[in-house]
Amino acid sequence: MSIAFSKSLSATQTAIPGLIVCDLPVHGDNRGWFKENWHREKMAALGLPDFTPVQNNISFNEKAGTTRGIHAEPWDKFVSVSSGRIFGAWVDLRVGPSFGAVFTAELDSSKAVFIPRGVGNSFQTLEDNTSYVYLVNDHWSAEAQSHYTFLNLADESVAIEWPIPLEEAELSDKDKAHPRMADVCPMAAKQTLVVGADGQLGSALRELYADDAKVEFVGRVDCDLTDDNFYASRNWKGYDTIINAAAFTAVDAAESPDGRTAAWKVNVDAVTKLARVAIENSLTMIHISSDYVFDGTLSEHTEYEQLSPLNVYGQTKAAGDAVVSLIPRHYILRTSWVIGSGNNFVTTMASLAERGISPSVVNDQIGRLTFTQDLAACIQHLVSVTAPYGTYNITNDGDPQSWADIAADVFELVGAGRDCVSGVSTAEYFAGKTSAARPLNSSLDLAKIKAAGFFPAAAKKRLDMYVASLVSSSGMSGRPTTT
Incomplete structure (x- = not known):
């Protein structure tokens, strides 16, 4: 799948409150391509939170079908890909009326998603050699990880339609062991x-x-x-x-x-x-x-x-x-x-x-x-x-x-x-x-x-x-x- 070049920068609110999908302008020529993955002034003007990221992480995934999640973390994230494609799935795991709401989207290098604290994040790679990039506004620590909220990727109540069936996908043992929705303790609001x-x-x-x-x-x-x-x-x-x-x-x-x-x-x-x-x-x-x-x-x-x-x-x-x-x-x-x-x-x-x-x-x-x-x-x-x-x-x-x-x-x-x-x-x-x-x-x-x-x-x-x-x-x- 080729990257869509020269999109206009835009932001779209989803059914999950605070979860925002961004189209990113990608500029390419015979050498490759360039994009502004995060631009504080431009994105704040579109209504994205000025969430002051402090850490930039990259997850490299060698094989298509690698599947990670569903993790709700005690910080905000801005996710995108620098190579390859993913199928992203997000589940609201916060206390409140939108608990359990689901949103899915396919991301290539021309699209990004802002994920507010407490919304469960997961993805499945659709191509080999996919690099998944995310900015967060707090530093990871073992103590912070103890405040995560997890949901099983195969939970029947959210019924995410994974492009590659989970029995054929690459999952970690930890992700396989996450609880079903009935046993999830929602993440409390700040x-x-x-x-x-x-x-x-x-x-x-x-x-x-x-x-x-x-x-x-x-x-x-x-x-x-x-x-x-x-x-x-x-x-x-x-x-x-x-x-x-x-x-x-x-x-x-x-x-x-x-x-x-x-x-x-x-x-x-x-x-x-x-x-x-x-x-x-x-x-x-x-x-x-x-x-x-x-x-x-x-x-x-x-x-x-x-x-x-x-x-x-x-x-x-x-x-x-x-x-x-x-x-x-x-x-x-x-x-x-x-x-x-x-x-x-x-x-x-x-x-x-x-x-x-x-x-x-x-x-x-x-x-x-x-x-x-x-x-x-x-x-x-x-x-x-x-x-x-x-x-x-x-x-x-x-x-x-x-x-x-x-x-x-x-x-x-x-x-x-x-x-x-x-x-x-x-x-x-x-x-x-x-x-x-x-x-x-x-x-x-x-x-x-x-x-x-x-x-x-x-x-x-x-x-x-x-x-x-x-x-x-x-x-x-x-x-x-x-x-």
């Missing part, structure tokens, strides 16, 4: 690692992913993100996503010498270590940022505004953003005024109202609350739809309010009067206190996240629901929630 899982957002993510075995949670007691041992002790090839919900958030404490050091250690040094892992292992990293990266002089902040932090905390968050932006697959979620489980501004105001205390609350800082259930749902949405990577603003929706406005809402919701809250300026509130400078306007524009298909609930609605849960659990009087 995991998502949530760090900082004990905070407000971490708690919301635990609730959201409570039934998802693919999501692993580590909190402060489980790991130290500033310790190199944490990174060396994990097999990062088993993950595809890191959600960084960890941060040093003590804004005023960050202004002290010790606090400044701690803030930079957690918000920049640890983030740099996470980013290095993400880059080296082609992971997606989701990182939570802050309105404090801005000076608050604009009425509304977009994702494209130049960073201009006023305080040490804001400076460390801005530096962390710059680091994360270097990761090819990243989401930076810029948020403000986060409310979740545990102690926060709303629980404090509700407690004051219950105890009959009338507070003075800042009335010249403007923004929107962000409830962690919406922030967690936004993370899930961006990953599930594979939204374009980059920075997104995410708060709850509705008209911006001052802290004093929100405090008055809380007092009203728990059955106290709005007039129990008095407003003061930021300058008045912090007079005589050691404190960090704060942006006066923290309103974040939500157009980009809405364009990505996520529409956060109104802050007023979420506040009503949140306070209602506090009233229910504490026995406060309260008033009915709005719908």
Whole structure:
């Protein structure tokens, strides 16, 4: 069979998710032929994953009928032939709805196949002296081989129609002994690692992913993100996503010498270590940022505004953003005024109202609350739809309010009067206190996240629901929630 010269480079998705067949341009003359077997820029433009191969292997097969497989490996592969022809057969052996799906194709030097992790790979040579070539994005090791998933070449349920019957083909004893489909343990999907899982957002993510075995949670007691041992002790090839919900958030404490050091250690040094892992292992990293990266002089902040932090905390968050932006697959979620489980501004105001205390609350800082259930749902949405990577603003929706406005809402919701809250300026509130400078306007524009298909609930609605849960659990009087 002669090679088809001068094809156009193209990619075709198959019935197995992620398994892609490529036609390759082969250029020949009287001397022989030449092809670009892998071209990162061109193939990524066609939609192939930029899977960063690290090892190139060649399997030489002397006789037609040599048959190998079916092996599902814990890495991605890009296979082709440099001489001869093969009949390739691929079976999805991953956990999921496509488990057991089969695709077959004949490959010569003008065709290649991208095989995602967990899809079983096998081939049979159709000509003598066939050289089978494959790129992989992890180094082979005996330990890695222990994570293979195997299927018998003769399995009746997938019923692959081998051109040369298996009883006439050349097989290894190991391949003959592989299990039938009924005894195959599917290859588990790569995991998502949530760090900082004990905070407000971490708690919301635990609730959201409570039934998802693919999501692993580590909190402060489980790991130290500033310790190199944490990174060396994990097999990062088993993950595809890191959600960084960890941060040093003590804004005023960050202004002290010790606090400044701690803030930079957690918000920049640890983030740099996470980013290095993400880059080296082609992971997606989701990182939570802050309105404090801005000076608050604009009425509304977009994702494209130049960073201009006023305080040490804001400076460390801005530096962390710059680091994360270097990761090819990243989401930076810029948020403000986060409310979740545990102690926060709303629980404090509700407690004051219950105890009959009338507070003075800042009335010249403007923004929107962000409830962690919406922030967690936004993370899930961006990953599930594979939204374009980059920075997104995410708060709850509705008209911006001052802290004093929100405090008055809380007092009203728990059955106290709005007039129990008095407003003061930021300058008045912090007079005589050691404190960090704060942006006066923290309103974040939500157009980009809405364009990505996520529409956060109104802050007023979420506040009503949140306070209602506090009233229910504490026995406060309260008033009915709005719908």
